[in-house]
Amino acid sequence: MPGYSSDRFPDLSAEDRDEYTCSICHEIFNTPVTTSCCLQTFCDDCITEWLETNNTCPYDRKRLTASELSRASRVLVNTMGRFKIRCDYWDKGCRQVIKFDKLPQHTINCSYNITMCVKCEHVMTSGHDCIESLRAEIAALKLALSDRDHNNRYHPLSIPSTSNAKRLGKSDFHGQLSGACGKLVVVYFYDFWVDLGKKSDSVFTIMCAELANEVLFLKVDVDDNEDIATDHKVSVMPTFILIKNKQKVDELSSTNETKLRQLIRKHM
Ligand SMILES: [Zn+2]
Ligand SMILES: [Zn+2]
Ligand SMILES: [Zn+2]
Ligand SMILES: [Zn+2]
Structure with missing residues (x-):
């Protein structure tokens, strides 16, 4: 350097x-070294690189080899150590001006010393794991989304949202089925990432808004609830399953609104 x-x-x-x-x-010396011939000082890297293609001192042109270089005088090093220098990450926003001899220490601990992972584009921490990092992001997004759903539900002017249908885990799921008694239950199996905002989502939302009193609508994110999907032999997303008295009565693996409505009417 x-x-x-x-x-x-x-x-x-x-x-x-x-x-x-x-x-x-x-530029200002980086790791200064001094020549034996004329006691000139250069950056270690600069003079070393020079001597790879030259065998003379760049200052007085006398013969010079790398073995004739020595560390710059202590006085020079100490004086430079007292200079104040801006952090390496000034451009990234660190506004620290540090004593030059404390720079290496600051660089290691600087909070702007952030490297992004080239694979997952997340911040690299020690022991970084792309999969774990992405999982954490998905969890955070889901949380944010369910918060948004929650807020919509209580917003008086909100359009009907899929939050009318309950999102739940396996034990809740069976509880809901038991609680439905003789009521028709429509379960929407979807893949959070694939079906988010797709047609199946809006068809389901319309049905929820229309029949919320007569039918119990449940939605199951197969990402979170593979076991529920397996129990119901659901392998294609999205799939709507109609359940009555805890028994599956029908199934639809398409987003055809008319077909879904017909099926629901048939079993209501
Ligand atoms: Zn010289
Ligand atoms: Zn230099
Ligand atoms: Zn810094
Ligand atoms: Zn990564």
């Missing part, structure tokens, strides 16, 4: 800037 841009040192005097600038990269 070549030197540090002098812009990063907000209160560096012009004099100091000239004194601590590497004549190869024209």
